[in-house]
Amino acid sequence: MSVFFSNLNAPTNQETPLFFENEKVIDVARVQTDIGKLSSMLDAGSRISIYCQSTRLFMIALAAVWRSGSSAILPATDRAGYLDEIGQQFDCHLDDARIIELLGNADENALNHDQSDQIPDAASCAAIFFTSGSSGAPKPITKTLAQIEDEIATQSPLWGPLLKEGARIIGLVSHQHIYGLIFRVIWPVMNRQITRAEPAPFWDMVLSELRDGDMLVTSPAQLKNLHPDLIHAPRPAIILSSGGPLDLPTAKTVTKALGVCPTEIYGSTETGGIAWRQQHDENTPWKPLPGLEAGLNEDGCLRVRARHVAGDDWYQTQDRAIIHTDDSFVLKGRADRVVKIEGKRVSLVAVEEHLRQSELIEDAVALLAQDNDQRLAVVAVLTLKGQAELDKRGRFRMGRLLRRDLARFEDDAALPQRWRFVEALPTDSQGKKPLHLLRALFADTGNELPTVSAQTRDGNSVSMTLKLNADMTCFKGHFPGQPILPGVIQLHWAALFGASAFGSSRKVCEVSQLKFRKPITPADIITLEIEYDPSVPRLKFRYQSDGADLHSSGTLKLQPQDIAQDDVA
Amino acid sequence: MTSLETELKAFIIETLNLEDVQVEDIDSAEALFVDGLGLDSIDALELGVALQKKYDVRIDAKDENVKTHFASVQNLAKFIQAEKGS
Numbered sequence: 001m002s003v004f005f006s007n008l009n010a011p012t013n014q015e016t017p018l019f020f021e022n023e024k025v026i027d028v029a030r031v032q033t034d035i036g037k038l039s040s041m042l043d044a045g046s047r048i049s050i051y052c053q054s055t056r057l058f059m060i061a062l063a064a065v066w067r068s069g070s071s072a073i074l075p076a077t078d079r080a081g082y083l084d085e086i087g088q089q090f091d092c093h094l095d096d097a098r099i100i101e102l103l104g105n106a107d108e109n110a111l112n113h114d115q116s117d118q119i120p121d122a123a124s125c126a127a128i129f130f131t132s133g134s135s136g137a138p139k140p141i142t143k144t145l146a147q148i149e150d151e152i153a154t155q156s157p158l159w160g161p162l163l164k165e166g167a168r169i170i171g172l173v174s175h176q177h178i179y180g181l182i183f184r185v186i187w188p189v190m191n192r193q194i195t196r197a198e199p200a201p202f203w204d205m206v207l208s209e210l211r212d213g214d215m216l217v218t219s220p221a222q223l224k225n226l227h228p229d230l231i232h233a234p235r236p237a238i239i240l241s242s243g244g245p246l247d248l249p250t251a252k253t254v255t256k257a258l259g260v261c262p263t264e265i266y267g268s269t270e271t272g273g274i275a276w277r278q279q280h281d282e283n284t285p286w287k288p289l290p291g292l293e294a295g296l297n298e299d300g301c302l303r304v305r306a307r308h309v310a311g312d313d314w315y316q317t318q319d320r321a322i323i324h325t326d327d328s329f330v331l332k333g334r335a336d337r338v339v340k341i342e343g344k345r346v347s348l349v350a351v352e353e354h355l356r357q358s359e360l361i362e363d364a365v366a367l368l369a370q371d372n373d374q375r376l377a378v379v380a381v382l383t384l385k386g387q388a389e390l391d392k393r394g395r396f397r398m399g400r401l402l403r404r405d406l407a408r409f410e411d412d413a414a415l416p417q418r419w420r421f422v423e424a425l426p427t428d429s430q431g432k433k434p435l436h437l438l439r440a441l442f443a444d445t446g447n448e449l450p451t452v453s454a455q456t457r458d459g460n461s462v463s464m465t466l467k468l469n470a471d472m473t474c475f476k477g478h479f480p481g482q483p484i485l486p487g488v489i490q491l492h493w494a495a496l497f498g499a500s501a502f503g504s505s506r507k508v509c510e511v512s513q514l515k516f517r518k519p520i521t522p523a524d525i526i527t528l529e530i531e532y533d534p535s536v537p538r539l540k541f542r543y544q545s546d547g548a549d550l551h552s553s554g555t556l557k558l559q560p561q562d563i564a565q566d567d568v569a
Numbered sequence: 570m571t572s573l574e575t576e577l578k579a580f581i582i583e584t585l586n587l588e589d590v591q592v593e594d595i596d597s598a599e600a601l602f603v604d605g606l607g608l609d610s611i612d613a614l615e616l617g618v619a620l621q622k623k624y625d626v627r628i629d630a631k632d633e634n635v636k637t638h639f640a641s642v643q644n645l646a647k648f649i650q651a652e653k654g655s
Contacts, residue, residue: 395589400607412611471589
C-alpha cells in the first residue's frame with residue numbers, strides 16, 4: 001500500500017492543485033495522465049536514471065519509473081564526467097528534454113485508462129542516491145518509497161498542523177537529493193499540498209513569490225545567503241533546513257528577517273531524518289523524531305532505531321553525542337573528524353576552531369590530504385588582512401606563520417604541514433564540503449595551477465576567473481625578470497579545466513585558429529571562457545582580462561574519450 | 570654560493586616537503602627559523618634526523634651551538650664541512 005500512489009490515483013483528488021508555476025496551477029489529474037503515458041513507454045525491471053531541472057517532470061518520471069516496475073537512479077548532478085562515473089549503474093537516462101519528447105510521442109489510445117490496479121508496492125519502489133564516499137567515488141544508497149512514506153508519516157504530525165489551507169511549498173533545494181525529494185515531491189502528494197514546479201535556488205525568486213503561511217525547504221548554505229536587513233518580508237509558517245548544521249548567528253538573522261526560527265532536521269541520506277530543533281541558543285538540543293529511539297555505542301557515537309531508518313535494526317552513526325535524560329541530545333562532532341597522527345588523537349574540529357580565532361583567517365577546514373598522511377593539511381579562506389599578509393609572504397611562509405600561531409593551542413602532531421588558500425571553500429550543490437573536493441586542492445604538488453576564484457557554468461560553456469602569482473612554476477625562467485605565461489600552458493589549462501567542467505578528454509589531437517594577442521603576466525586576473533562541443537569533440541577557449549582585453553583564443557580538437565582512455569592506460 | 574649550500578637548500582625543500590619554495594627563494598644567510606624562512610620546531614626535528622642520515626653528522630640537542638648551526642643555510646654548510654673535515 002502506498003499513500004503516494006493512492007493519493008495520485010484517488011478520483012476525489014484529481015482536481016486538487018499539485019504544482020504552481022508562476023500564476024499557473026497544475027492539478028493532480030494532469031500529472032497522473034503524464035505518469036500513465038510515460039510509464040507505458042518504459043521497460044519493467046530496468047534501472048533508469050533521472051535528472052531534471054523541473055520538479056514536475058521529475059515527479060512524473062519518478063512515479064512512471066516506479067509504476068513500470070523499474071528502479072530510479074538519482075544522480076546528484078548531470079555533469080558528463082559524473083554520469084560516466086556512475087554509468088554502469090543505469091540502463092537509460094531521462095532528463096527534461098527526453099521526458100517532454102516521450103510524452104509528446106505517447107500514443108493516447110494505447111493508454112490503459114483504468115489505472116486503479118496500477119498501484120505498485122511501496123516497498124519495491126527503489127530510489128538510488130549517491131553520496132561521496134571517503135575516496136570521493138560516488139557510493140550508492142538505496143531508499144524505498146516505503147521508507148520515505150514512513151518518514152513522512154513520522155514527520156507529518158510535527159509540521160502538518162502548522163500549514164493552513166492553501167499553504168504552498170517553496171523549495172530552494174534540489175529534488176535530486178533525499179531531503180528535497182521527501183519535502184518537495186512525496187510530501188505534497190501525501191499531504192495534498194501545492195508545491196513549486198521548479199526549485200527556486202535564489203532568494204529574490206523566493207521573496208517575490210513567498211506568502212504568509214508557506215513552507216520553505218532550504219539548506220544552511222542558502223539561509224546564510226539571506227539578506228540580513230530584509231524588511232516587510234512575508235512570514236512563512238515553517239522554514240525547514242537540512243543538509244548540515246545551521247550556525248546560531250544565521251538562525252538568529254533568519255528569525256529576525258522572516259519572523260520564524262528555522263526548523264533544522266538532522267539526518268543523512270542513509271538514515272533519513274533523525275531529530276529536529278529550533279536553535280535559540282548554543283545549547284539547544286536535538287529532539288528525536290516521534291518514535292525514534294536513540295542510544296550511544298562504546299565510543300560515544302549516536303545510534304538510532306526507527307522504522308524508516310533500518311526497520312528493527314539499529315543504525316550506527318559516526319556522530320559523537322551526549323544524550324540527556326529527556327532523550328534530547330547534543331552533537332559533539334563526527335568521530336571521523338578525529339584523526340590519529342603519530343599515535344596521537346587530533347580533533348580536526350578543534351584545529352579549525354583555533355584557526356578561525358586568528359584575525360587572518362575567515363574560515364578553515366583541516367583534513368588529511370591522503371588516507372595515511374602523518375601531517376595535517378588545511379584549506380583556508382583568508383580575511384583581507386590575511387590576504388595582504390599572504391601577498392607579502394607567499395604561500396609557504398604564510399602557512400608557517402599561521403602554524404606558529406596555532407602552536408599556542410595545539411600539540412605538535414596537530415600542526416598542519418600543507419596549506420591551501422582559497423577565495424571560498426569548495427562546496428557541492430547542497431552546500432556540503434565533500435572531502436574529495438578538498439583533497440583535490442592538494443593533488444598537485446607543484447605550484448602549477450592558478451587559483452580558480454569564481455566559476456559559472458551554463459550548459460556547455462564555462463567561465464572561470466583565474467588568479468595567477470609570480471611564484472608559479474610556469475613563470476620560472478619564462479622569462480627572467482619578465483614573467484609571461486607560456487602559450488603551451490594556456491592550451492594545457494584550457495584542456496584541463498575543460499575536462500574538469502565537462503568531463504571531456506584531456507587529450508588534444510589538433511590545435512587550430514590559435515591567436516596570441518597580448519601576453520599574460522602574473523599580475524593579470526584572467527577570465528578563461530571555454531565552450532565545449534561534444535559532437536566533434538572540441539573546446540573553444542578565450543583568455544581575457546578586465547576591460548575585455550583579449551589575450552589569446554583558439555580551438556582544441558580532442559581525442560574521443562574511449563581512445564584517450566586507452567592511451568592513458 | 571657554494572654547491573653544498575645549494576645542495577642543502579634542495580635537501581631542506583625535499584625533506585620538509587616545502588611546496589611553493591624553490592632553491593632560489595632561500596637566501597643562504599637568511600634565518601631558517603621564525604622570521605626568515607619560517608621553519609618551526611617540528612621542521613627542526615625532521616631536518617635534524619634527515620641531516621644525520623644523509624651527512625652522517627652528530628647533532629647533540631644539548632649542545633649550545635646547535636642553534637647557531639641551524640641558524641642559516643650558510644651556517645649549516647659550515648657545520649657539515651667542519652664535521653666531515655674532523
